[in-house]
Amino acid sequence: MSPQHRALATREAILRAAAEEFDRLGYDAAPLSAILERSGVTKGAFYFHFPSKEALASAIVQVQDDTWPRLTGQWRDRGLDPLRTLIGLFEEAVSLLSRDVVLRAGVRLAADRDVGYPGLSSAHLRWEKVLGDLLLAARDAGQLRPGVDPEAAARTLTSAALGARLISSATCRCADFPERMREVWRLVLPGLATDEWCPPALEVLAAPQEP
C-alpha cells in the first residue's frame, strides 16, 4: 500500500469508528477515547487527520451534505418519469441510510447541531423542496390523481420519512427503515397516483431490493 493509500485508509477507519459511536450515542455522549480505541489508530495518526472531535463531526456531516444533492442529480439525469424518479431517489436514500453508518451518523449529527428541535435538521426542509418539485412535475405529467396537492404530499412524505427514520434508528439502527418506507409508499400511492401510474409504481417497490 502506498503512503497515500495508507493515509486514506486510516482516515476512513477513523471516520467509520467515529460514525459508529456518534450514530449510537450522539455527539456529546461519544467520547473521543472510545472513537480512538475503536478505530485502532494511534493518537498521532488521529490528530494528523482531524485536529479535534468537532472537526471529525464536521467531516461526517459533510459526507451526507454532499451525498443528497449528488444522489438527486443522478436520479434526475436518468430521464425517468417524475414519479419513478421520486420513488427511486427515495428508495436509494433510505437504503443508503440503513446500510451506511457514516451517512446515518451525519444525519444525526446535523440534527444535533441545528439549534431548534431535537431530531430535526434543515436537511428535512430541503427534502420537502426536492420532493415538492418532483411531485409538481408528476402532476404536470398527469401522474397524480385530480385534487392531489403536490406540496401537501411532499410535506406528508417528508414527515413520514423523518418519523420512520427516527423510530427505526432508535429501535434497530435503521435496519427496518427500507421496509417501513415501502409500507408508507404502499399506503400512500393509491391516493397519490392515477390508476394508470399506481400499479407500475407499486411493482417497482415489490421488486427485490439491493442488499
Place this chain on the structure above:
Amino acid sequence: MSPQHRALATREAILRAAAEEFDRLGYDAAPLSAILERSGVTKGAFYFHFPSKEALASAIVQVQDDTWPRLTGQWRDRGLDPLRTLIGLFEEAVSLLSRDVVLRAGVRLAADRDVGYPGLSSAHLRWEKVLGDLLLAARDAGQLRPGVDPEAAARTLTSAALGARLISSATCRCADFPERMREVWRLVLPGLATDEWCPPALEVLAAPQEP
C-alpha cells in the same frame, strides 16, 4: 380566592411558565431562573410546590402520560365505528398538542429523558399499538381496503405524525400541526378505507375544527 384555590393557581402558573421554557429550549437549556421570572411567583412559593427543576419536569411529563390513555378511553367509549374513532382520537390529540404548551413540553421532555434517540420517546411505540388495534377493528368491520395491512398502516401513521410534529414544533411551535395531519389523512385515506367509508371520513376532516 381561598388559600386552596390560590395554591392551585400558583402551581398552574409555575407549570405553564416552565412548559413555555421547556417547549422552546428543552430541559437542559431552560434555566430555572427564567422559569421563576416568567411564572411571577416567589422562590418560596416555587419550592413549596416543586422541590427541583427535575420535579417540575416530571410533573409536566406526567400530564401528558395521563392525557393520552384518558383521551383514548373517551373516544373508545363513544361507540363510533373504529375508523371514525381513530380519526377523531388523532384529530383531538393533534389539536391539544398544538394548543396546550404543557402537553407539548411534556412530549418533548419525555423524548429528552428516554435514552436512545433524540426526538423520540416510548410514547410513540404506545401510539403505534393504539392505532394498530383500532385499524385491526376497522378491518374486521370491513372499513379497510382489501390488502391493507393494519399494523403497517399504524406504523405509517405513527411515523407521519411524529415527523409532522417535529417539523411543526421546530418551525412554528405546532401551530400548523393540525393542518399537516389533515394533509396526511387526505393522502392516506383513499388507499386505506373502502370507497364506502372514505368519503364520510374525508368529510369529518373537512368540517370546521374547534379553535
